[in-house]
Amino acid sequence: MADGKVEHNSYEVKPHILERFPVASRSIWKDVSDKDWNSWIWQQQNRVKNLEQLGKVINLTDEERKAYEGSVEMFNMSITPYYAALMDPNDPNCPIRLQAVPKLGELYISPTDMEDPLAEERDMPVPGITHRYPDRVLFYTTHNCAMYCRFCTRKRKVSDPGSAAQTKQLDDSLAYIRAHKEIRDVVISGGDPLSNSDDRLDYILGSLRDMPHIEMFRLGTRNMVTLPQRITDDFVNMLRKHHPVFVNTHFNHPKECTREAFDACRRLADAGVVISNQMVLLKGINNDPKTVMELNHKLLMMRVRPYYIYQCDLSQGISHFRTTVDEGLNIIEHLRGWTSGLAVPHYVIDAPGGGGKIPLLPQYLVKKEGKKVTLRNFRKQQFEYNEP
Ligand code: SF4
CATH class of the missing domain: 3.20.20.70 (Aldolase class I)
Structure with missing residues (x-):
């Protein structure tokens, strides 16, 4: 699969396209067999769910440790080995790590925060x-x-x-x-x-x-x-x-x-x-x-x-x-x-x-005077359009 050939396909993706999509490194799971690594069941069963497991994948900061302890009761941590392997082990600001590992900001409830901001529960005629x-x-x-x-x-x-x-x-x-x-x-x-x-x-x-x-x-x-x-x-x-x-x-x-x-x-x-x-x-x-x-x-x-x-x-x-x-x-x-x-x-x-x-x-509409509409384009150049 990773070589660009998928059995049910009638075409092969060109190597110069594929090279822009790197295969994930397996990090601490490098000895796991291809069969297991490519199995979604194995990935689900081996998710990173606690600090001990996470500490083997990345160099945890004190903040991440405290944030995990403070947030785990409210919202589980659970990271597939595949996604965890995309994290930079040494950069706490890695964009993958920020999406998966708790930060202290989670423990702060701002005055404008809402439990159900989109009012999804209000418009619920039957559960679900x-x-x-x-x-x-x-x-x-x-x-x-x-x-x-x-x-x-x-x-x-x-x-x-x-x-x-x-x-x-x-x-x-x-x-x-x-x-x-x-x-x-x-x-x-x-x-x-x-x-x-x-x-x-x-x-x-x-x-x-x-x-x-x-x-x-x-x-x-x-x-x-x-x-x-x-x-x-x-x-x-x-x-x-x-x-x-x-x-x-x-x-x-x-x-x-x-x-x-x-x-x-x-x-x-x-x-x-x-x-x-x-x-x-x-x-x-x-x-x-x-x-x-x-x-x-x-x-x-x-x-x-x-x-x-x-x-x-x-x-x-x-x-x-x-x-x-x-x-x-x-x-x-x-x-x-x-x-x-x-x-x-x-x-x-x-x-x-x-x-x-x-x-x-x-704002792309600059002004409208009578039937004359003044617009600007992405280069900030202005143009006039006359309405009928
Ligand atoms: S953002 Fe979507 S995928 Fe992520 S935890 Fe929420 S519901 Fe699940």
């Missing part, structure tokens, strides 16, 4: 379904993830095994969707829905596909980033039965664009899945235009469309990740016009209190 918009719902099928991202907006329930969806809840959610004929689009989220077995996902997707009013569904998953081994041939063959299937994933930094991630996206894309990326703007990780442009270029090479840049939510204990809105606008200013339009995602704030996604753009 958020129904806010007329024609679509958010459907939670599990609260487990391969890795627990330190900036997670759903920390209030993700990683808490007591709040995971049981079979009855799943069936009640499906019954709600079946009864509401106005729903045409289902966003299956979590936790990470790929934490479910293939059989369980097949049951969920098959049940939805049997409902005549359901036109499409989207799977929201970070597995291509944190556990690309999960995207097996069996998994993509199961998805093929349920098209159209859309996958929204969540790459935040170019370092996450490895050969393993490339192959995972390729398997999905070859199976006809349309993949989009939803990056979150995170201080110290991706809050500069150069990083975002590199990430988006790599994503397009991986057949993933950059879709959203989210302003970081007001969830509790993640204020150390938040940036200003001006930083987000500056990133868009440095993308639009300077690179392919396909590499320019929508920059949005998911409005606190459940107001939905609000797009933000730099």
Whole structure:
């Protein structure tokens, strides 16, 4: 797989493309067999979950130790060996490490923090379904993830095994969707829905596909980033039965664009899945235009469309990740016009209190006088457009 040849493919990716996607080093797992390393079950079973294990992978700082002790009761630490191996063992500010290892900022609840900033629980007619918009719902099928991202907006329930969806809840959610004929689009989220077995996902997707009013569904998953081994041939063959299937994933930094991630996206894309990326703007990780442009270029090479840049939510204990809105606008200013339009995602704030996604753009409309509209382009040159 890592040599660019995938059995079910009719084409071979050119070496000059592949060399831009390095294979992850195996760090302390260098003696693990290929069979185990490439098994998502092995990766799940060998996740780094405590300080002793973590201390073997990176040189822990005092701050990281204290942050782990202070946060573990509230939000688990869990890092797949694959993702842990991407961390710089000597740099506490490594963008991979910042996403996976607790920092003291997590213990601070800022006055503007909210437990449920998007009011997802308020608009929950039955447990497991958020129904806010007329024609679509958010459907939670599990609260487990391969890795627990330190900036997670759903920390209030993700990683808490007591709040995971049981079979009855799943069936009640499906019954709600079946009864509401106005729903045409289902966003299956979590936790990470790929934490479910293939059989369980097949049951969920098959049940939805049997409902005549359901036109499409989207799977929201970070597995291509944190556990690309999960995207097996069996998994993509199961998805093929349920098209159209859309996958929204969540790459935040170019370092996450490895050969393993490339192959995972390729398997999905070859199976006809349309993949989009939803990056979150995170201080110290991706809050500069150069990083975002590199990430988006790599994503397009991986057949993933950059879709959203989210302003970081007001969830509790993640204020150390938040940036200003001006930083987000500056990133868009440095993308639009300077690179392919396909590499320019929508920059949005998911409005606190459940107001939905609000797009933000730099100001390109200079003035409007009568029928004369003055615009400026990405080079700040001005142009006039006359309305009819
Ligand atoms: S994968 Fe998504 S739901 Fe899971 S911890 Fe990360 S951000 Fe939260």
